[in-house]
Amino acid sequence: MSACCSPGSEARGPAPVVTTAVPTTSVTDWSPDAGLRLLPLRGGSFAMGSDDADAVPGDGEGPVREVHIEPFAIDAHCVSNERFQAFVNATAHVTDAERYGWSFVFEGFLPARLRDSDRAVEAPWWAAVAGATWRAPEGPGSDLDGRHDHPAVHVSWNDALAYCRWAGVRLATEAEWEYAARGGLEQARYAWGDDLLPDGRHACNIWQGSFPVTNTLEDGWFGTAPVDAFEPNGLGLFNVAGNVWEWTADAWSVAEATDPGARVIRGGSYLCHASYCNRYRVAARTLSTPDSSTGHQGFRVAL
Numbered sequence: 144m145s146a147c148c149s150p151g152s153e154a155r156g157p158a159p160v161v162t163t164a165v166p167t168t169s170v171t172d173w174s175p176d177a178g179l180r181l182l183p184l185r186g187g188s189f190a191m192g193s194d195d196a197d198a199v200p201g202d203g204e205g206p207v208r209e210v211h212i213e214p215f216a217i218d219a220h221c222v223s224n225e226r227f228q229a230f231v232n233a234t235a236h237v238t239d240a241e242r243y244g245w246s247f248v249f250e251g252f253l254p255a256r257l258r259d260s261d262r263a264v265e266a267p268w269w270a271a272v273a274g275a276t277w278r279a280p281e282g283p284g285s286d287l288d289g290r291h292d293h294p295a296v297h298v299s300w301n302d303a304l305a306y307c308r309w310a311g312v313r314l315a316t317e318a319e320w321e322y323a324a325r326g327g328l329e330q331a332r333y334a335w336g337d338d339l340l341p342d343g344r345h346a347c348n349i350w351q352g353s354f355p356v357t358n359t360l361e362d363g364w365f366g367t368a369p370v371d372a373f374e375p376n377g378l379g380l381f382n383v384a385g386n387v388w389e390w391t392a393d394a395w396s397v398a399e400a401t402d403p404g405a406r407v408i409r410g411g412s413y414l415c416h417a418s419y420c421n422r423y424r425v426a427a428r429t430l431s432t433p434d435s436s437t438g439h440q441g442f443r444v445a446l
């Protein structure tokens with residue numbers, strides 16, 4: 144695959160790590176049941192995909208085709224740390240990142256002592272950090288203070304499915320996700336329309352400045368933002384563009400894919416920037432293997 148803001152989709156091997164500390168932070172005094180906020184959607188036919196000239200080659204966004212969606216419901220928000228904590232409290236679920244002992248963290252978040260961690264080959268700004276988990280998103284010593292309402296990250300597709308089983312929900316199919324993300328607009332470039340900055344204002348959490356060196360923070364955020372940051376789209380969904388990539392139920396099926404079992408992820412993240420990865424466009428897509436995790440991948444549930 145092309146080197147997007149993802150560290151690559153190769154099968155996850157043993158820990159290529161240089162540190163051995165384990166995270167010690169746990170959050171125990173949050174609301175035990177943060178709850179779903181499911182938006183019932185009517186469904187119907189919509190034009191899925193994009194034939195944009197600047198779609199990433201090989202991503203399989205096009206051709207645009209008519210797709211029918213049955214009525215379903217989708218969460219207004221990604222699953223937050225608070226909600227993921229409630230799930231772990233109830234089930235003692237151990238995430239893939241915890242099982243493997245490491246996860247990918249964006250280097251800009253790391254203190255100097257962790258900067259010599261192993262790097263992703265295609266995207267060297269991703270460091271494999273021992274002890275990086277959903278509870279310690281930047282590795283040992285980091286915690287969720289001030290981020291209980293941010294999306295849970297370092298969660299694999301397997302972890303997302305475990306959450307869904309517990310909550311009695313499921314992941315959206317890719318077509319459902321795109322239908323909902325388009326917010327009722329026909330072939331708009333973004334979830335809110337065709338302008339990246341409607342009325343001159345930032346509408347999503349992506350990178351501003353020169354990636355990966357300088358983030359000018361014009362949208363207000365360096366890493367994740369709260370799950371309800373920015374305006375919702377026309378159907379009431381928040382942050383379908385940027386912030387974190389979202390797992391979908393579907394397998395990646397573009398012909399040249401070399402990762403059997405890889406899943407489609409949608410939406411882009413806080414690391415996307417037009418200069419190299421414009422995947423915050425609403426038709427954009429990429430893939431990740433089901434046991435992989437990073438600091439910019441989360442999920443949203445459906446029913």
Ligand SMILES: [Cu+2]
Binds near residue numbers: 149411412415416
């Ligand atoms: Cu990107």
